[in-house]
Amino acid sequence: MVSHDDERGAPATTPPPDDAGAAADxxxxxxxxxxxxxxxxxxxxxxxxxxxxxxxxxxxxxxxxxxxxxxxxxxxxxxxxxxxxxxxxxxxxxxxxxxxxxxxxxxxxxxxxxxxxxxxxxxxxxxxxxxxxxxxxxxxxxxxxxxxxxxxxxxxxxxxxxxxVTDHADFDWDGVEPPRVPASRRVIYEMHVRGFTRHPSSGVAHPGTFAGVVEKIPYLKALGVTTVQLLPVFQFDENEVDNRDPVTNKRLTNYWGYSPLGFFAPHRGYYIEDWRAMRHLTGFRDMVRELHRAGLEVILDVV
The missing domain is CATH 2.60.40.10 (Immunoglobulins)
Structure with missing residues (x-):
């Protein structure tokens, strides 16, 4: 095994030599x-x-x-x-x-x-x-x-x-289990996490976030919804779009979240925490737990 730090951490341009006989520690x-x-x-x-x-x-x-x-x-x-x-x-x-x-x-x-x-x-x-x-x-x-x-x-x-690197070990699900809604009773509400609560009329404290979805659970229940289907929640690059608004010339952004960069990393723009606090990644799991606690199923769009 070979482990080293080069002088400034600069990348080497040639691969390391094979050293299969080196100590494993x-x-x-x-x-x-x-x-x-x-x-x-x-x-x-x-x-x-x-x-x-x-x-x-x-x-x-x-x-x-x-x-x-x-x-x-x-x-x-x-x-x-x-x-x-x-x-x-x-x-x-x-x-x-x-x-x-x-x-x-x-x-x-x-x-x-x-x-x-x-x-x-x-x-x-x-x-x-x-x-x-x-x-x-x-x-x-x-x-x-x-x-x-x-x-x-x-x-x-x-x-x-x-x-x-994130640590999942200390998250408390409070014993909440995913609900099992029969297909014949399922009422699906498809939503975009940001779009669902970003407007001031949503009346939430944290618009456009996972926490904002939690705040709207009573609204979803009042509608008779049984299942929430979330448009892509995985990390994506908002600036991948090169097009511009033909009127304002303002650069457009990837709003919908398709073309994800990592299927196991929730989009950091939907958290209320600063990314430096994301080592515990509670925001997404808090949302799923509270939706499940309210009897709402969660489906993720994977594209």
Missing amino acids: RATAGDPAAFRVTAGDPLPLGATVERDAVNFSVFTQHGTAVDLLFFDRVDDAYPSRTFRLDPGHHRTFNYWHVRVHGARAGQIYGYRVFGPSDPARGHRFDPTKVLVDPYAKAIVYGDAYSRVAASGPGDNAASAMKGL
């Missing part, structure tokens, strides 16, 4: 509070908080080497830690994995993946790019975020979306 150097690295497990995918560690796992079939990157701030140009994964200890089939002891919820992270650059065969590996974990349970980005930098030449660490 090794502390990272250069920091009194160094992390300790062990092989980790291939499943579950994503970042999983454990008692004194976080297990990271990502899938790549054609990748030849993987770097796990830790960042202190979301818009840092260089990672504070780079963990290079040796395929001899950190790969199981097509899963690359590592357990980082000392890591905890709230850690910002991303990946660099080495591999062939052969667009004709669908291979576009570029280790200068920071990649977001597709199984991240929270996705964060700063004011410098740039879609252009993600697809253009050169390093994009400062402007990349990144994953945020």
Whole structure:
């Protein structure tokens, strides 16, 4: 196993040497509070908080080497830690994995993946790019975020979306179970989380958010609704649209939430918490719990 920090956390442009005979345990150097690295497990995918560690796992079939990157701030140009994964200890089939002891919820992270650059065969590996974990349970980005930098030449660490380690263990469902409404009785209300309460006439304290939906539960019950169907609630890029309003010339945004970036990360724009508090991700689960408590089913649009 190989784990290292290069001088400024700058990306390496060549993959690490195969070192299958190295020790499976090794502390990272250069920091009194160094992390300790062990092989980790291939499943579950994503970042999983454990008692004194976080297990990271990502899938790549054609990748030849993987770097796990830790960042202190979301818009840092260089990672504070780079963990290079040796395929001899950190790969199981097509899963690359590592357990980082000392890591905890709230850690910002991303990946660099080495591999062939052969667009004709669908291979576009570029280790200068920071990649977001597709199984991240929270996705964060700063004011410098740039879609252009993600697809253009050169390093994009400062402007990349990144994953945020979150901890699910302490959420209290209060014993609430999902209701089971017979299909013959089902009355479905399809809604957009933001659109449902964004107008002042909604009368909610937190318009356009998961919390705003909770505030409107009495309204839904009064309508006779049994089931809430939510348009995409997964993290998406509001600025992916290049079109402009033909009258005002104002740049349009992706309002509906289709083309999600991560199917396991609720859209941060629907939370009332600042993203730095999202390590516990209670807003979405609070909404689901309260809808279920009121006897309302929840269906998610997955597109």
